[in-house]
Amino acid sequence: MDFDESGHLSDGSGTPAVERRRPGRTDDESTTLLPLLRGEIETSAVEAPPITPAQDRKPTACAACQRPSTIPALSMAFQPIVDLQEQRIDAHEALVRGVNGEGAATMLKWATGDNLYAFDQACRVKAIELAAGLGIDRNLNINFLPNAVYEPRACIKATLAAAARTGFNPRRLTFEIVETEPIDTAHLQNIITAYRTMGFRVALDDFGSGYSGLLRLATLKPDIIKVDRALIQDCDHNATKLAIVASIIALGREIAVKVVIEGVERLGEVEALRSAGARFMQGFYFAKPAFESLLGETQINGLEPLAVLS
Numbered sequence: 001m002d003f004d005e006s007g008h009l010s011d012g013s014g015t016p017a018v019e020r021r022r023p024g025r026t027d028d029e030s031t032t033l034l035p036l037l038r039g040e041i042e043t044s045a046v047e048a049p050p051i052t053p054a055q056d057r058k059p060t061a062c063a064a065c066q067r068p069s070t071i072p073a074l075s076m077a078f079q080p081i082v083d084l085q086e087q088r089i090d091a092h093e094a095l096v097r098g099v100n101g102e103g104a105a106t107m108l109k110w111a112t113g114d115n116l117y118a119f120d121q122a123c124r125v126k127a128i129e130l131a132a133g134l135g136i137d138r139n140l141n142i143n144f145l146p147n148a149v150y151e152p153r154a155c156i157k158a159t160l161a162a163a164a165r166t167g168f169n170p171r172r173l174t175f176e177i178v179e180t181e182p183i184d185t186a187h188l189q190n191i192i193t194a195y196r197t198m199g200f201r202v203a204l205d206d207f208g209s210g211y212s213g214l215l216r217l218a219t220l221k222p223d224i225i226k227v228d229r230a231l232i233q234d235c236d237h238n239a240t241k242l243a244i245v246a247s248i249i250a251l252g253r254e255i256a257v258k259v260v261i262e263g264v265e266r267l268g269e270v271e272a273l274r275s276a277g278a279r280f281m282q283g284f285y286f287a288k289p290a291f292e293s294l295l296g297e298t299q300i301n302g303l304e305p306l307a308v309l310s
């Protein structure tokens, strides 16, 4: 589970791998998003991915929307993901908080049972509203719980509406899949296919731990993988961990998947990770999550010229 800080990395080419792998991709929102935003396309009229047995067991989107729920007011903190090659902030990950700064663990207690859908929707909307209000000009990563999505195209409508209302470019959105319990692979694939068709990026969170492993990478083919912090902690003193991370980075280059390192806390780890080819990182070493605030480059530790590493 990761609604706290994390990290980020890539392939050293200067061009994000996720951009290169989809030459047909365009920023012309008229292709898919605008008709959806304008309501010109009914979600039911959009070619829908095949219904899976897992979905059959889930409530319908309408039932989920209409279900009464009680969730507290939410807020967000934003933690930068840095691009060490370009010496800039690449993205901000939105992390749920209470309106008085209560931590993610406190808030996530509400993300259960009948509240799950409403909680997930409220988090997305709040993240976009806050980020747009703060003038975000980078990518925005939003965590989501796959079990809170019943039909991807229906469940994205509130997100798109929030983007349209606030002037936020939905092409800047990356959805981080947080798998806290085993999720049906067909259901996950259904979500990823739909989201990518709509122009969003999809990241596999906590890669290398729990359910987020090589088989998930092979079957889901995400745009981004975020290497779990457990593999990063003390990697400068653990040759096995560092070799695993280096292999993941090489693998990312090979299959054109952007690799992000999360949970970076010390300079020693940064140096070791850079020697392993890491480019995108996130973690306390660079910046802690900023409550209702977007940090700039001058507020990031370690973005100055890294003479020590040259």
Ligand SMILES: [Ca+2]
Binding pocket: 002, 003, 006, 093, 143, 176, 205
């Ligand atoms: Ca995350």
